[in-house]
Amino acid sequence: MSSGEFVVRHLGRCDYTETFEAMKAFTDERLAETDDELWLLEHNSVFTQGQAGKSEHLLNPGDIPVVQSDRGGQITFHGPGQLVLYILMDLRRRGLGVRDLVDMMEAALISVLDGFGIAANSRRDAPGVYVAEEKIAQLGLRVRRGCSYHGLSLNVDMDLEPFQRINPCGFPGLGVTSIASCLQKPVARESVEPLILDEFTRRLLC
Numbered sequence: 078m079s080s081g082e083f084v085v086r087h088l089g090r091c092d093y094t095e096t097f098e099a100m101k102a103f104t105d106e107r108l109a110e111t112d113d114e115l116w117l118l119e120h121n122s123v124f125t126q127g128q129a130g131k132s133e134h135l136l137n138p139g140d141i142p143v144v145q146s147d148r149g150g151q152i153t154f155h156g157p158g159q160l161v162l163y164i165l166m167d168l169r170r171r172g173l174g175v176r177d178l179v180d181m182m183e184a185a186l187i188s189v190l191d192g193f194g195i196a197a198n199s200r201r202d203a204p205g206v207y208v209a210e211e212k213i214a215q216l217g218l219r220v221r222r223g224c225s226y227h228g229l230s231l232n233v234d235m236d237l238e239p240f241q242r243i244n245p246c247g248f249p250g251l252g253v254t255s256i257a258s259c260l261q262k263p264v265a266r267e268s269v270e271p272l273i274l275d276e277f278t279r280r281l282l283c
Contacts, residue, residue: 088118100226116163120155134244148217148227151247158235169223185276211252233266
């Protein structure tokens with residue numbers, strides 16, 4: 078295959094645990110010639126705890142389930158109205174390191190937000206994308222056998238209250254925002270999917 082080939086799947090709303098198991102199975106079963114895949118979706122409400130996650134960052138989950146994940150990072154929230162892009166990619170075949178992939182994700186997110194007139198930035202000390210001091214996008218990856226899974230989540234138009242029940246990404250008091258909050262108007266997740274896909278794949282294929 079050429080390095081530019083990949084499969085894009087628009088999956089709609091998905092259960093986190095089922096999707097997590099599907100990502101692991103895909104990565105375990107893929108062969109040297111398996112196409113890379115990009116999965117675009119949103120999750121039902123769930124807190125996910127990263128591999129090195131600490132229980133003290135889960136403050137008051139209430140009725141929202143908590144799932145242990147094998148991605149990097151601490152705890153975060155996924156829910157309806159948040160755009161998730163999972164990147165199932167053979168990094169060795171593409172000659173990419175983890176830092177390269179993180180830089181691509183952050184650059185794509187910043188470019189998409191700029192298109193909405195939202196000035197955003199990344200931070201070397203805390204992966205993700207921020208608007209002023211508030212986090213608007215989360216990153217988390219796992220690499221196994223040279224292949225990545227998990228990816229990024231962008232807060233488009235969602236209920237942000239559950240983020241108050243945790244220390245987001247392990248940072249007490251970290252503010253969280255969304256595209257809709259920044260613009261003060263509704264924004265459809267589906268309208269953002271092609272934008273993040275275009276920005277990410279453009280960087281990937283350069």
